[in-house]
Amino acid sequence: MLRGDLDVIKDVEFIDQNPIGKSSRSNPATYLKAWDEVRKLMSDEKQAKLEGFKPAHFSFNVDGGRCDECQGEGSIKVEMQFMADLVLTCESCHGKRFKNEVLDIRHRHKNVFEILEMTIEEAINFFSESESTTAKRIVNKLKPLADVGLGYVHMGQSSSTLSGGESQRVKLASFLALEKSEPTLFIFDEPTTGLHFHDINKLLKAFNALIDKGHSIIVVEHNMEIIKSADHLIDLGPEGGNEGGYLVFEGTPEKLIKEPKSYTGKYLMPYLS
Numbered sequence: 044m045l046r047g048d049l050d051v052i053k054d055v056e057f058i059d060q061n062p063i064g065k066s067s068r069s070n071p072a073t074y075l076k077a078w079d080e081v082r083k084l085m086s087d088e089k090q091a092k093l094e095g096f097k098p099a100h101f102s103f104n105v106d107g108g109r110c111d112e113c114q115g116e117g118s119i120k121v122e123m124q125f126m127a128d129l130v131l132t133c134e135s136c137h138g139k140r141f142k143n144e145v146l147d148i149r150h151r152h153k154n155v156f157e158i159l160e161m162t163i164e165e166a167i168n169f170f171s172e173s174e175s176t177t178a179k180r181i182v183n184k185l186k187p188l189a190d191v192g193l194g195y196v197h198m199g200q201s202s203s204t205l206s207g208g209e210s211q212r213v214k215l216a217s218f219l220a221l222e223k224s225e226p227t228l229f230i231f232d233e234p235t236t237g238l239h240f241h242d243i244n245k246l247l248k249a250f251n252a253l254i255d256k257g258h259s260i261i262v263v264e265h266n267m268e269i270i271k272s273a274d275h276l277i278d279l280g281p282e283g284g285n286e287g288g289y290l291v292f293e294g295t296p297e298k299l300i301k302e303p304k305s306y307t308g309k310y311l312m313p314y315l316s
């Protein structure tokens with residue numbers, strides 16, 4: 044059972060592993076609204092102003108600056124009757140997703156396509172070196188993605204290619220990016236799935252950042268690094284499947300390891316000593 048002052052919670056968010064965004068053109072940079080700032084930055088370039096380009100010209104979601112042939116996808120899908128669909132690089136833009144005149148616009152020698160090719164980490168470094176306030180806003184919007192261990196993802200990487208765990212962390216990052224939000228109860232289902240040890244630490248830091256903002260978190264998890272970091276544990280068991288589902292223990296990690304009936308306690312012991 045959960046007890047506490049429920050009045051301090053204004054909202055509940057279940058952060059699942061379902062894909063973010065339905066369009067194959069959506070990516071982590073668009074989800075965090077960082078791409079809006081990139082479009083603005085590019086349209087502020089002198090050359091862009093001479094050409095009369097607006098931020099929309101740097102969007103791959105609307106006509107104008109994107110490649111007409113592939114509609115900004117960079118590739119063309121050929122449906123095959125008896126085989127898996129073929130994905131071919133667009134012959135018009137050669138996979139660069141935009142028209143040549145748009146690709147000619149550069150911010151510190153980089154055009155939109157080259158920016159989409161950067162990893163989140165590279166983009167943070169690149170825009171950190173810019174003087175412009177728009178570039179600083181881009182860095183602020185991208186940083187939460189690096190904070191949840193997604194620095195290796197490419198700016199333009201289609202959301203449809205992200206794993207369930209990666210999609211979940213993009214959603215977490217979007218909440219970290221909010222400047223102000225009502226105290227919320229976040230529920231995560233096995234967020235460490237597919238994460239390396241180093242990234243589990245990043246995830247824990249991201250959790251702590253949410254808690255520092257006044258939010259609360261419930262995590263369903265088997266990972267001992269996460270379990271040992273909880274304030275309060277609810278251990279269900281004693282076995283899995285039909286043999287489980289009973290409350291074995293409730294309390295702090297330090298007390299759980301003293302509970303002889305708990306398997307979790309046994310496995311947790313080395314993490315606490």
Ligand SMILES: [Zn+2]
Nearest residue numbers: 110113133136
């Ligand atoms: Zn194209």
